[in-house]
Amino acid sequence: MDLAARAEELRRHIAYHNQRYYVFDDPEIGDDDYDALLDELRAIERDHPELVTPDSPTQRVGAEPVSALEKVTHALPMLSLANARSADELRAWVDRMRNHLAREGIEDPEFAYVCEPKVDGLAISLRYEDGVFVRGATRGNGEVGEDVTHNLRTIPSIPLRIDGAPPVLEVRGEVYMSLPDFQALNERRAEQGLSTFMNPRNSAAGTIRQLDPKLAAERPLSLWAYGLGVIDGLRFERHSEGLDWLRDHGFPVNKDIVRLESAEDVVAQCLDWQERRGSLEFEIDGVVVKVDDLELQRRLGVVGRDPRWAIAWKFPPTTKVTTLLSVEWNVGKFGDLRPFAVLEPVQVGGVTVKLATLHNEEDIERKDLRVGEEVIVLRAGDVIPQVVSPAPHVAEQADRPPIPRPPEFCPRCGTPTEKRPDHIYTMCPNRVCPGRSWQLLKHFVSRGAMDIDGLGEKQVAQLMDVGLVKTAADFYRLTAEQLVELEGYAEISAQRVVDAIAASKARPFGRVLFAIGIEEVGEVTGRNLAQQFRTIDALMSATPEQVAETPGVGEKMAHTILAQLNDEHMAALIADLRGQGIQFELEGPPPGEGHLAGKTFVLTGTLPDLTREEATERILAAGGRVTSSVSKKTDFVVAGDSPGSKLAKAERLEVPVLDEPALLELLDGDAA
Known part of the structure; x- marks a missing residue:
């Protein structure tokens, strides 16, 4: 095939896969295969500019900046719409x-x-x-x-x-x-x-x-x-x-x-x-x-x-005007002081809003917000409510003082705060600040991390207040007898929490990396690091260049991750958690190996015993791949209760469907 024909074929393939991804939410190839097609086309067009066409996917960002936006007269007017706000x-x-x-x-x-x-x-x-x-x-x-x-x-x-x-x-x-x-x-x-x-x-x-x-x-x-x-x-x-x-x-x-x-x-x-x-x-x-x-x-x-x-x-609007009563400061899990607005309660999109985010200190100054003045509050979907600006009718605010800069001392522990030249946030440098510790501990027990049922932010605060929990490892030393002594616990509920804590020891290595609170490490990056290095010792002893080879991790991020992992407080926490039986190594073969290598799975519905995350981790540990959409290239669909449309599509495409016992047999190597 000559190069012109190959370039045209690549354009059609890429357009087809764009349609599968963006229109039907049903990709047939992975990101790596898609990128390979695009890279091949770019190489052909780079070496043969005469083959570049205006509709080529490589030309999406090929235009030069324009000096102005030209006017366009619509051949058929784009009409507006009359409104209805009720059934009548x-x-x-x-x-x-x-x-x-x-x-x-x-x-x-x-x-x-x-x-x-x-x-x-x-x-x-x-x-x-x-x-x-x-x-x-x-x-x-x-x-x-x-x-x-x-x-x-x-x-x-x-x-x-x-x-x-x-x-x-x-x-x-x-x-x-x-x-x-x-x-x-x-x-x-x-x-x-x-x-x-x-x-x-x-x-x-x-x-x-x-x-x-x-x-x-x-x-x-x-x-x-x-x-x-x-x-x-x-x-x-x-x-x-x-x-x-x-x-x-x-x-x-x-x-x-x-x-x-x-x-x-x-x-x-x-x-x-x-x-x-x-x-x-x-x-x-x-x-x-x-x-x-x-x-x-x-x-x-x-x-x-x-x-x-x-x-x-x-629909009713998702923005309202209310009064900014005060600005308070929270300590984030990495010591960053984050402002939030205390508002005169107002109904926004059917929800009463009393608190709203203000992003950071520069954002407050840029918007020129003043305590006591009216502000616009936005609540869009499940996004945290935010103060977007002063209300349009607010007159000159010179008579009201601007909101003070972040406090000179941490509002939770009293440590002098500091503002690093390269950081947008004022910081509390105290590694054991109770505000910072609370954020880290409630993150540790959260659903996406160790997923400990029965422990939320209120329970974590209670355990900290009575001195039972100072670090994440302390959760694993709790007993039902200790919990029964606290308000809100009876014998049965206390034992359930202790059992949930014990069950979390089975969380896979990738989840643990996310849970312990490493800046820049989310769920996906934690999983990728676990897949790449297999053990915490291999990760902590790696070079920044080796860590940067992990999908989704750049050189700057690699330095940040290693610096935090090797910090004395983090190293002590990891050692303590290991001693409690937490998983700091990934079982099974390296990526691309294992008896399920090359097999693609889609999970749908609720499984009897395994959570979605647990099933995903076990498939990955066996060398398989988990995607979100059923296609002709899906090898197995794992269906639980209330599977939805993915099961119907699997049956239509004749993709094998597994229940949880069949999946477990496959994971154990007992089924072909």
Whole structure:
């Protein structure tokens, strides 16, 4: 095969795998294999620039910064939507449509509706010519937007080329930032001394209007496609058919969009979305309801800038104004002093908010917050409430003193605090500060770490107050007799806690590395370090260069990890925990070896005895691999109670399904 043909084949393979990943959440290859395809294409294009095409995945961040955003006139206006805030208002909308169609001579029309989450992002238009993405624009005022093609090309979920597309195709969608990505972005910006964003929508809107695409590429944006604009050479009878076509041709379309047959079903769906909005990984401010029949849409038409055939069911806002009563300081598990706001209680998104994060001291100063003034509080989904700014109507604040800098002495132990030149936080340097110890101990017993049932932050504080626990190793010296003497414990509950502590000794090495509190080491990094070095002795005696070879660990992080592991306090804790029987070595063969090497597993449902984490660790220890999505390349699906759609997909793809006993046999090498 010549190089031109190979480059074209690689582009099609990469586009296909992007679709499997971003659209169907069903990857068929791992990250390493995907990166290998992309690296091969980059090498060909580097050595043969004449083979580079505008739609190549290597060109997503290839554009030069623009000097200004050019205006774009939409061939078909991007309309706004009228609002409904109750079931009665939605039913009134249906009545208005029926009355209008009656005047058009259409009596008793049969409506079907499509309900779509109203993602709180930035509406955009994507134009494709002969299947190639040529221009992207913001909605603007609906008639005229701005050309942001250079930034939209950097979003990996937007296809650069579509197979089987008509000569002209306009796709409309919403660019957004997920809540986890938004929170991580704000934390990075706060730690870098940069201003934080008020909400995910502002993050997306500010990013998409950057002049330099490299800046846009650094921020994690995503797309939900929700409709079609101008089309030349393609026709549908229903809006839902267009959504199916978009999904089939590589565009991410929200899987929870539903087609309903009655207004009452629509009301129930909107209320359901409103109830579970806080559990979503992206922010929505309502539900868009559309008439599915495109001919009825045409007959209903538009009034002003609003289509008669669509409406937005709006949710209560997730921001409120309240009074900042005071600013207090917590000590983090690594000694960092973190500010939080004490607020006049206020209902935000259905939850009473009394406390909110302020990120760090520079963030307070940048926002010019003053005690006693009104502030805007944001609660988006499960993200911790935060104070984003003074309220817009707050006048000149010169009469109120600014919030004091961090305390000169630690609020928990009284040790003089210090501010390192290279650190964003003021620190308490006391390694045995009770505030710092409490954070470390409650982290140690938490679900993602040692997962000790019956020990939460209140119980940890109680055990510290009475002097029973000073370090994590002290948990393993507790007896039921000691606990019974404390408030809140009876004989049965005390014994349960002691049994849960004993059971945690079986937690695998990777979980232990995460639990003991090493800066920069999360769950994934802990697992990767355990896989790479197998024992704590091998890890502690490694060089920074060797540690940096671990997936996800860079050179700077490697130095940080080793410095903390070899600190005298940490070394003493590790020795004490080893003496209590905690796992500091990984059983089984090294990565890529073992009787399950090369086998891919997907876990679904609740297993009778093993937790999801325990099953994962045992599969990894046997050389297997665990992924989140079922595909043709999955070797086994392990199903427990309430397995959900993954079991159905496994059966459809004829992937072998194991229960827990069968998995245990396989792990023990007793089954082929």
